Amino acid sequence: MRVDLFDFELPPERIALRPADPRDAARLLLLDGARTEDRTVRDLPALLRQGDCLVFNDTRVIPAQLEGRRGEARIGATLHKREGPRAWRAFVRNAKRLRDGDRIDFGEGVEAQAGERGADGSWQLTFAGDEPVELLLERAGRMPLPPYIAARRAADAADAADYQTMFAREAGAVAAPTAALHFTPALMAALAEAGIGHETLTLHVGAGTFLPVKAEDTADHAMHAEWGRIDAATAERLNQVRARGGRVIAVGTTSLRTIESAAGADGRIAAWEGDTAIFITPGYTFRGIDGLLTNFHLPRSTLFMLVSALMRLDRMKAAYAYAIENGYRFYSYGDASLLLP
Incomplete structure (x- = not known):
């Protein structure tokens, strides 16, 4: 499909720079079949059915943004995928000053050696020493806010908490699974009281999620790989939800992509890791999910293509136009939509 079909105009003032406070006070646009309603995230217990199950991503964002020097040259690096115990793939700023084998000093006793440069322009960085890389990043790194926020304000102490979900447990993401940012212990208790269950899986979100689609046709776009896992017990519980007539509702596109990667053509979800x-673009047949809770996404992005595959492109373009006209807040710290095809 032509990528320009997924374009739309978004006024800059619609981009949220801070999350709603409290988190579950965020607005929610309900798209249930042909029905469209303005609600809030706190309404979820009334919008879902007893026996439904929400699926959350329990990845934890690491301080993956680094600033350093190679000699006199300033080098910025955003880690996006682990490649070994001490090696990470990274997008590098001022990469023209970097060569294979160069050492970068990130301060705080943290150094890395540049390795091969990939076809996508990213570099392999191998961290020196014996300390776990996670400890090195805690010392020298900072929270990697999405570029559309970072371009308008610097990361600060509030982001350390704001940019983690209440489910964050497995360290390894360089971007938050932002749909889950809306959930609070109080909301989870209300959902449980309404008979709505929840499960967790893991997908370590990479910085590639923010990269623009530069191809003119979706067939020519190469996705960045991300590591994920769903265990056998979780997979079987999700299969039982659907067998009993409940719906599996992914919270965020990361949860959805993990489930769809684990689901067979018959719709059964299996244990999966890798x-x-x-x-996912229009024409895709969804196998493991029955709905999606997600934020509002970038024009021409793979995530807007995904929601268009779930709900139809014309439906989503109309919904986004409505959201823009009615003051919904977009992107990572923005409001939510509940998509029930």
Whole structure:
């Protein structure tokens, strides 16, 4: 499909720079079949059915943004995928000053050696020493806010908490699974009281999620791979939800892509672990999910293509136009939509 079909105009003032406070006070646009309603995230217990199950991504964002020097040259690096115990793939700023084998000093006793440069322009960085890389990043790194926020304000102490979900447990993401940012212990208790269950899986979100689609046709776009896992017990519980007539509702596109990577053609979800570069565009047949809670996405992005595959492109373009006209807040710290095809 032509990528320009997924374009739309978004006024800059619609981009949220801070999350709603409290988190579950965010607005929610309900798209249930042909029905469109303005609600809030706190309404979820009334919008879902007893027996439904929400699926959350329990990845934890690491301080993956680094600033350093190679000699006199300033080098910025955003880690996006682990490649070994001490090696990470990274997008590098001022890469023209970097060569294979160069050492970068990130301060605080943290150094890395540049390795091969990939076809996508990213570099392999191998961290020196014996300390776990996670400890090095805690010392020298900072929270990697999305570029559309970072371009308008600097990361600060509030982001350390704001940019983690209440489910964050498995360290390894360089971007938050932002749909889950809306959830609070009080909301989870209300959902449980309404008979709505929840499960967790893991997908370590990479910085590739923010990269623009530069191809003119979706067939020519290469997705960045991300590592994920769903265990056998979780997979079987999700299969039982659907067998009993409940719906599996992914919270965020990361949860959805993990489930779809683990689901067979018959719709059964199996234990799965590995890299996924699944790219979902209109025409895709969904196998493991029955709905999606997600934020509002970038024009021409793979995520807007995904929601258009779930709900139809014309439906989503109309919904986004409505959201823009009615003051919904977009992107990572923005409001939510509940998509029930």
